[in-house]
Amino acid sequence: MYGIINVAIENYVLNNYGENTWENVKSRYGTDIDFLLTEQPYNEAVFYKLAALLAEETGITVDEALFNFGEHIMKxxxxxxxxxxxxxxxxxxxxxxxxxxxHNRIMLIYPNLSPPEFGISNVEDNSICVHYMYKQKGIRSFVLGYLSGLIFIFKEKATAKWLKTIESGQPQEVFKISW
Incomplete structure (x- = not known):
């Protein structure tokens, strides 16, 4: 994951919870991260820890924090x-x-990127299934937020819902977007 995600998370927290909350989350994180470095790669653990700390700080759930992060990253x-x-x-x-x-094209620009893998199936006139393969558990809410952010950006009258996890050697979440 690259720093653009951290920049988006910082912007989300500042815009929705204010500077005090952001400063508390950063200080509780315990490691100094320069959130302005969009070109720097970060471990995925940063992302999850920020979600957990924001949840503790604000009273929202970790899933809500992850959903909101995904949605805001698209914006x-x-x-x-x-x-x-x-x-x-x-x-x-x-x-x-x-x-x-x-992500294959982005890897040419950011060679240290370890991106998620997406797949597409069941392409129809009014729906499509998105497959998300990942290494880290607990990403479902983030991907739903990401898809919700896309729906907002494209001003579509659509819905995104989680369908299932497929056990096939590599964890895979399947989402259906309908319009």
Whole structure:
């Protein structure tokens, strides 16, 4: 994971809970992280620990924090990297169909990136299934937030829901987006 995620998390907390909450989360984190370095790779543990600390600090659940992080990361990406968003498609369906290839291209720019793997299935006129393969458990809420952020960005009247986990040697979450 690269620092853009941390920048988005910082922006989310500042905008929704204020500077005091953000300073408390950072101080409780216990390690100095420069959240302005978008080009620096970070371990995924940073992401989960920030979600847990925010949950403790504000009384929301860790799943709510992860969902909100996912949703806000898409908004931040659109604001700061609009070209990246536009290169993936002009609507939600195109974007989702192009999603599996995106991280492969980003790895050319960020060679230390260890990205998640996406897959697409059941492409229909009014729905699509997104498969998310990951190493870290507990990512479902983040991906739902990510998909919700995409729906918002593309101004679609759509819903995203979690369908199932497939046990096939590598953990995989399946989400259905319908419009």
């Amino acid at each position: 931040t990406t659109r604001e700061k990297y609009s070209g990246v968003m536009e290169s993936r498609g002009s609507n939600l369906k195109e974007y989702l169909i192009n999603l599996p290839n995106f």
